[in-house]
Amino acid sequence: MANFVDSQGNRISGQSVSVRVGESLELGLWGPSDFQGQPLTIDVSDPTGQRCIDIASIFSTTDRNNTHFFRVRGLREGTGRIDATTRAFQVWDTVSLTVGDGTSQIQELVRALDDGTLHINRGDANVIRAVANGSATLGIDDLIVQLLNNLLMFGDVDVMSMLRRGQSQHGVVVGSRVICKAVDIQGYRGIPVRLRPRETVINLIAEILQRFPAGQFDLGFPRPVGGATGFHPADDVFFSVPDQATAQQCWDGTISRPLSAMLQPARDRISMAMGLSPGTFNVMYPDGLNHLHVSVTKYPRRVTT
Incomplete structure (x- = not known):
């Protein structure tokens, strides 16, 4: 099963991460594929699980040690979560996300x-x-x-x-x-x-x-x-x-x-x-x-x- 990790590779499954508007944070997904070898989808959702791309954007950075690293950039203030899901829309791991106020x-x-x-x-x-x-x-x-x-x-x-x-x-x-x-x-x-x-x-x-x-x-x-x-x-x-x-x-x-x-x-x-x-x-x-x-x-x- 997949696990979200921080930039150092430490497991953060079920925990909370925060980022400010305009700021980006590097995270990773260890074990980024399902049992059939298909890549998991990493998406931002609102607290109810509905996809919500206006809170934060996600873009890939690199892959190493069976971990897919990506950055989360805050777009507007709000709360939500980051999910790793299969093609059948099963959530394999999640972390809570808070986007704080921005700067100029x-x-x-x-x-x-x-x-x-x-x-x-x-x-x-x-x-x-x-x-x-x-x-x-x-x-x-x-x-x-x-x-x-x-x-x-x-x-x-x-x-x-x-x-x-x-x-x-x-x-x-x-x-x-x-x-x-x-x-x-x-x-x-x-x-x-x-x-x-x-x-x-x-x-x-x-x-x-x-x-x-x-x-x-x-x-x-x-x-x-x-x-x-x-x-x-x-x-x-x-x-x-x-x-x-x-x-x-x-x-x-x-x-x-x-x-x-x-x-x-x-x-x-x-x-x-x-x-x-x-x-x-x-x-x-x-x-x-x-x-x-x-x-x-x-x-x-x-x-x-």
């Missing part, structure tokens, strides 16, 4: 840094901590903070870079302050942004787009090579970069492409994801190697009602 959006990013679900270079981590502590000279646009928190609800986020002073939306200088309005995402839920296998990266980018908050964004899609001179059209997945002149435009940031110019099969999948996303995507272009560039749009469109 930027403090949630600090918690993600602390619990290891937000992977980022030390310099940008220091920027996040400084902004959370009320820095007078550094800032991060609320839409970028919200995007990262939305993604973190469902898995680890791997960020290549955020703040780069004076480099377009990465570091907008406003008086004595530098505001980060862009982020380069190089992985999500343990899957790196790489163009092979092609279907994997298309589905990954589509999933990320569906997590966007309401707002206007520009997107730089990954391409097989970076730099001002590199191009390899045979390996393009999202937009074609057929020659060195186009590669130079990508490097200079002077290129834009309509969704209709996106290559298939990416175009259909990305179009569907954008239609399901709360976000609005104004400018799209081929960008660089192994990352999705996201920026708060520099020239927002006027919204009419």
